[in-house]
Amino acid sequence: MAPPRLLALLTFAVLVLSSKATSRKDNEQHGRVKRSKFIGPERFHWPNGKVIWRYDPRYNHKDKRDQLERAMSVIERYTCATFEELKTNSIRLPYYLKVVNGPGCYTTLGYQKIYYGRRYGRQDLSLSAGCYHGHDIRTILHELAHVLGLFHEQSRPDRDDNVYVFNDNIRYSELAQYKKYPWSVTGKTKLPYNYATAMHYGSRFFTKRGMLTMQTKDWRDQFIIGFAAPGLGEADYQAINTMYKCDKNCNAGPKECLNEGQRVHRPMTSACECRCPEGLAGDQCEAVSDDTAVCGGVLETGEEGGIITTPGFPSPYKNGQRCTWLIKTKNPSDRITLNITEFDLTPSQGDCYEKGEDTLEIRRWGLINFGSTYCAKNTGEVPPIQTSLLDKVLIRFSGNKADGDHKGIRIEYTINKKNDDREVLDNFIEVPFRKLVTTEKKSIPHISPADCGRTCLSAADCNSFVHGDPHNSTCYLSLKMVDHTNARLFNDLAANYFYKKPAGYDYSPLDWFGKKAGIQIRGACAKPLSKMSLESCATACLYSPKFECKAFVYGGDTCALCYKDTMMVQLVTNPRVDTYERNEYLEVPQAEGAAQGPALTPRPRKDCYYKEDNGVSYVGTSRRTVRGMICQSWFYTKGYGPGSKYMKENPTKWRKDKYYCRNPGDDPEKTRPWCYIDTPCYGVWPLSRCKEAANWSYCRLPVCTD
Structure with a gap:
């Protein structure tokens, strides 16, 4: 040493x-x-x-x-x-x-x-x-x-x-x-x-x-x-108390503090005391500080869960009433899920954290930390479903300015086992590293993906949500049945898109990949992983944390994740393996309950395209593909594309359209506006393969809904 x-x-x-x-x-x-x-x-x-x-x-x-x-x-x-x-x-x-x-x-x-x-x-x-x-x-x-x-x-x-x-x-x-x-x-x-x-x-x-x-x-x-x-x-x-030996002079007082209380030397004495989280009391922080004869208390629950309400619910609560509940599970590995079914408080004119407001505080990150505080800013708005991070949760209600017209709160709490979160998310198709861009959304900070899914399932007008931000903790609910069919789905490495699974749809991670049988990517792949199933390999590519996986090579039980797609690398023939390339645009099936509008009559539009005519009527100025590349001129394709034929057929039209997204309508396989992409063969070797590479891409455009 x-x-x-x-x-x-x-x-x-x-x-x-x-x-x-x-x-x-x-x-x-x-x-x-x-x-x-x-x-x-x-x-x-x-x-x-x-x-x-x-x-x-x-x-x-x-x-x-x-x-x-x-x-x-x-x-x-x-x-x-x-x-x-x-x-x-x-x-x-x-x-x-x-x-x-x-x-x-x-x-x-x-x-x-x-x-x-x-x-x-x-x-x-x-x-x-x-x-x-x-x-x-x-x-x-x-x-x-x-x-x-x-x-x-x-x-x-x-x-x-x-x-x-x-x-x-x-x-x-x-x-x-x-x-x-x-x-x-x-x-x-x-x-x-x-x-x-x-x-x-x-x-x-x-x-x-x-x-x-x-x-x-x-x-x-x-x-x-x-x-x-x-x-x-x-x-x-506790680390600070250990570092500074905060209990070194204690000759009396409690030997242990409960519920995250901290054992600290009491000044001017030889005794220690427990400094309790706000809302708790007792020599060892074993009780709540408010009068439990009216409401509140310490609740230890097993499998059944329960319901807590303000005094007299559904009758109006009284001014000055305060309630504190400490809910604990018997099994330390269990968690507590809270579903606030009624939230009717006197409207707040200021910030929820200001003194004097009627508030509900929920501490699910631990009892020491101040929790999420809710007040009645908007009529009818109910806090989201949320799950504790530990085996206990503290709930505090403060009725500081009751007017006699509001009935208070009602909360249903249930025990959440380890696999419950996964069962909730199984109701959705998850699209990794994508976000839905729409104005019809509601943001909920500091909430897990599973609780975001629970909130979406309980809402009548939600069929999808996005979870993630730079801190990976914000939920964005898509309202009014908005989904990928009438909004924009963009790449975002800090977000995941969850779409309600249609009834009877047998989802597989392979749905997001196109198969190239007998083809192998040479280079541009990570070290192969052995003893993996095909679906596990696809899942590993979708959720790869080390790099953005664009394809994978699979053969036998060996999986190799690749950070370049087939257009950017050398391909070789190998009958023992197949290459699966991730699709640029994810065609998610229609969710059960999604809006089924009547067939629309296409007309020239600049802000969206119609599915009914495969986008032929689109006349906008968008020039960005789904992969974020800039569109190339329609009549100048640097010698490796057929774009010049449009120049010969109608030079006036295509000079006007220049490099904007269009669908000429001469190829039935192209189902929405597209364009030629600039330098599609960048990184392709040998150059003789350049003409074989796809030199076009679909454009990033929303679907018209009116």
Whole structure:
């Protein structure tokens, strides 16, 4: 083992090399500096857990002081760490933390007086304008946790037991951000790996091609990682308490705290106390804080689930009523799904987080973190179906301005087994890396794909949805039976499109591929995978996290995923294998219940095309194909296409149409507007194959519905 001094120098070298700020765009999205669970050596811990801080006199965002102080108070609530503002202007100042203007959100790790004290007398915390997000203080919590000594979660030594990291998809300059450190550097901890924390990177942070940089081993946890979590998790507060030995002087008090309560030394005594999450009470945080004789309480449920309501429901609730329910499962692996069937509160005029509003708060990320808060902004709007991430959930109702005309809430809760989410998604056809672009949609943040599917299934006017964004946690419900047949379906590596499965339709992942029998792609493929079925190979290509899979070669039980399609590579004859190429445009069957309008009469249109005439009547100026390529001139195809025949037949028309999407109507196999594509043989070898390559493509256009 390395000597302690050498170990400290190595740790410092890592911190210095990786503490640079990244671009402003990345800084506003997520963590900036390479770290793991918590820094081990005590000389990097703030003395007595007290952080002395002050603003730089030239700091531009002092008007956001309330957000910084709120984040500090949250940490103080659950740990023995404290933050004290330095207000003196004396020449002799103690070592302190200076809040400065910087190019983003970043800071040094832990207490760095040994390196910065003699030269600077302080260390910096940069909080730019992009670090402040109103009620959302997770970015500030993230940086303050670094100040106290917490590393990023994905740098723990047990990282590989929980997530896959794809180094090929990470920017080369940021690879150090994903380095894994031994327990001797990070500090040994028995705390479980925590997805639901702001200390964990997201699935596409620092990506260089839009592909995944990290993937959880349990698919249900993929949407959690990153800044989807509302703040620090229970394990983060426990790590801080362990680091600063917050219970070292305890001779009395509870030996254990329940329900995420934190055991901390009580000031001026020799006893410890449990600091409970807001809404819980008791010596060990075993009870709820509100009067359970009226409503609320601790509910432990098995297989049956149950129903909770406001007092007297469906009669109107009274002013000043508050209810808190803590629902727990008997099996730690089970989850709780909430279906809010009635949501009738006094309308809110301001923000849901403002005091004095009638609200419903649901904490499903853990009991310490503040949960999603709902108020009655729009009449008839009901919060979405949602599932807890742990085996417990806290629900709080506050009736602060009841007017006697609203009956309150009714929530049905059920137990969600491990496979329940997959059964819900089996009702949909999933189209990976696609999104539906339509104005008829409703967005729901911080919700899993399965809960998005449950919400869509329970809605009368929803037959599809898109799940995903840069943080992989937003659901977009398609309303008024909008689907791919009357809207645009675009490529998006951060989204997946789910379409309600038609009755009797036997879906297979192979539906998205065209087969080329006896043909093999030479090169441009990853290392073959053995002992795979044909459908499993197709699924692996659809959901490939390391690169955008455009085709695969399959023979026997061997599968090779390819990152180029058959038009861009050399093909060879091999009777032992077949090549399956992913279709450019996905023709999803019509869903049950989808709108079946009457046959339309085509007329010249510039914004869409009619299926009835295969797009012959389209006269718009779109020039983009479904693959994103630019259309080529109709009468100039660089010698390898038949485009010149249109010039000879009607030169005036085709000079006017130039390179816009059209369907001349002379080929019955072409069913919508298309065009020749620029340099279709780019990358094709040998060049003698150029004329054999498809030099046209369908255009990216919606279907007319009126």
